[in-house]
Amino acid sequence: MDGSDGIAALTPDETPRTVVHPAESELPRFVDKYFLRTKEVVAKFGDVDVTYAVFMRRPVTSAPRLAMQWLERMAKARGVEIRIDLKQKEGSWVGAGEPIMYVSGSLYHLIDLETQFLQKLGACCVAAYNAYVMCAEMQKTAFLAMDARHCAGTEMAEMMAYGASVGSAKAQRKLGAVGFIGNASDETAHFFDKDRGYGTMPHALIGYAGSTVRAAEMFHETHPEENLTVLVDYFGQEFTDALAVCRRYPELAAEGRVAVRLDTHGGRYVEGMDIGMSYQVLDRNAPQAIRGYRTDNELRYLIGTGVSAAAIWHMRERLDRDGFKAVKIVASSGFSPEKCRVMALANAPIDVIGTGSYLPEKWSETYATADIVNYGGEERVKVGREFLLEKTRTEHRET
Structure with a gap:
């Protein structure tokens, strides 16, 4: 478990590049009414200095930066002091019910x-946890954050990209993992120390071009300096089209500038494969995987439809057999922490994973909670949350 040394606040240079929403001037329109009415009560009967304990109900990886920055901007806009005692630094493991931070100041504000x-x-912390687990399972594989299309708006996209960057950085620091090398959009690329997003073509370009090879030609003519990553599942001819693109650009392929992306949906097997052939492929390349799976879902990731470990191994076999050993394999479609664990079990030869599946699967798990534990110097908390008082006392004794 990581340490939990606190920091008081972030510096102005660490504020995010995106516009903080909501701004102080528009905040009342978004606030729960009972908070606004309580604010009016406090204004009438007198303010008091309080301390909130902020925690999650499940284990997470601490990713507090965006929340802290927003709180600090609100304090600046109101001209008041809000004290933040961060107990779980960014990237640290946090247990269920364990305070991530204490926030103190005027109850009115x-x-x-x-x-x-x-x-x-909350959502940032769960995304960071999931991203770390995925990077830890597949330490030699690069990840690309492709979450934006699955997010409920640009604010969520910012939070998810930030969460992935925190989990990735932790895996890089602790395990030497490759981690997340970037993401799909320019706006949040800075979380991964990049100036722009990554990506080549969607299925729409294949449909527009009329063939996978023609789509590759169009892309290369338009972006000759970019590496060429080609989707190969559009026509259900993953291996045929992958090899056709490699033969069209043998020089780029030999230079390692061509990658094929497997994104086959779960409704069918990749070209020419079935369950029997999938077992044979794994028996040749990763026999330990079949003996190590634990659930039916894990078995599906190994030998089932869609982008299975067997499909990835067979793609590697076909590319190598035809002399395209430098061509990379990009895999996408449902790469969650569980699927990454199975791919690691099969030692699947994936160079890059494109994923948005580190997004929290159960949104109820992302609910962060804040309870006031001190009113004007007097400890007080609702029944059932007394454990927060003990944690507060422990923190005070240690400091």
């Missing part, structure tokens, strides 16, 4: 910030 603050914390 904190009470209407809770909803938006928690929105910017």
Whole structure:
């Protein structure tokens, strides 16, 4: 488990590039009404200094930066002091119910910030946890964050990219993993220390071109300096089309500038394969995988339809057999932490995984919670959350 040394606050240079939403001027329109009415009660009967304990109900990886930055901007806009005692630094493992931070200040100025603050914390922490697990399972494979299309708006896309970058950085630091090398859009590329997003072609370009090879030609003529990653599942001829593109660009292929992307959906097997052939491919390349699976779902990832470990191994076999050993394999379609674990079990020869499946599968698991544990110097918390008081006392004794 990582350490939990706190930091007081972030510097202005660390603020995100995107516009912080909601701004202080528009905040009341987005705040739960009971917070606004409580704010009016406090204004009438007197303010008090309070301390919130902020925690998650499941284990996560701490990813507090966006939430903290928003809180600090609100404090600056209001001209008040909000004290943040971060107990779990960015990238650290956090247990269920364990406070990530304590937030202290005027109840009048904190009470209407809770909803938006928690929105910017919980989902990031779960995404960071999932991204770390995936990178840890496949330490030699690069990951590309392709979550944006699955997000509910640009704010969520920012949070998910940030979460992936935190989990990735932790895996790189602790395990030497390759981790996430970038993402799909320019706006959030800075989280991965990049100036722009990555990507070549969607299925729409294949359909527009009328053939996979023609789509590759169009792309290369338009972007000759870019590496060529070609989707090969559009016509259900994954191996045929992959080899055709390689033969069309043998020089690029020999230079390692060609990659084939397997994105076959789960409704069919890749070209020419079935369950029997899938078993044979794995028996040649990763016999330990068949003996190591634990659930029916894991078996499906090994020898089932869609982008299975067997399909990836067979693509590697076909490319190598035809002399295209430098051509890379990019895999996408449902690469969750569980699927990554199975691919690692099969030692699947994947160079890059394109994934949005580190996004929280159960949104209820992303709910961050904040409870006030101190009012004007007096410890007080609702029944059932007394454990937070003990944690607060422990923290104070240690400091």
